[in-house]
Amino acid sequence: MDGARERITTNIRKGVLEYCVLALLARRDMYGLELAEWLAVRGLTASEGSLYPLLARMRQAGTVETRWVAPEQGHARRYYTITDQGRAHLRLFAGVWREIQPHVDELMAEET
């Protein structure tokens, strides 16, 4: 029929994208397109159209900080670093996720 699958995927991402970004940045600093590619490969985001506005919001909220890095070769990149506040939010999300995810899993386990 229509784009039912896209709608499903989009709505799941609405809940988790921000915290997947935080979790990635907890591992190491990354720049925009690098994050976008990592997430897109795993079905966690569709395009930069959602990622860049999200990163701007996070910067404003204080969960990430940024710095420009100009390599000798190639384009200048804005690198993102997680802050202490970001880490606190991430822990909060992980707690909620651990509460909800098993219930959803159980309900979906009955599906082939």
Add this chain to the structure above:
Amino acid sequence: MDGARERITTNIRKGVLEYCVLALLARRDMYGLELAEWLAVRGLTASEGSLYPLLARMRQAGTVETRWVAPEQGHARRYYTITDQGRAHLRLFAGVWREIQPHVDELMAEET
């Protein structure tokens, strides 16, 4: 600080509530408040304010059908039944969930 935890929970629910309802109805027919209580206990919804509009949308989309049941004692209830189309959507969601959930789990596993 603020209602960060509420915001997190709300956004996760945006992705999964509809399909948790479908999965429940795949088990057996239920009525509005019955669904609301089941879901609220497990942190999957906050109030009827999200459930009833959702059920109306689902009815319009054709994933559920309803019938009124007037018991000899007590209030008349509108019971919801999943349709074949609803089952198809549920399978679709289960597929997407199985793709995405492991990635989120892995990212959150690094959190205490």
Add this chain to the structure above:
DNA sequence: CGCAGATGTCTTGCATAGCAAGGTATCTTG
């Protein structure tokens, strides 16, 4: 040199869905 394409970042406008709060009607009980 100059142009095409890759690599980067960002913006605009839209559609969707949870929710707090409030509203209505009916049934039971004292």
Add this chain to the structure above:
DNA sequence: CAAGATACCTTGCTATGCAAGACATCTGCG
């Protein structure tokens, strides 16, 4: 007959992913 429980639904708000497009810079090629 009043009070509270049970049941359904609506209004207005807000947040967020995304398609599409804009812009700048770097690299390679003819």
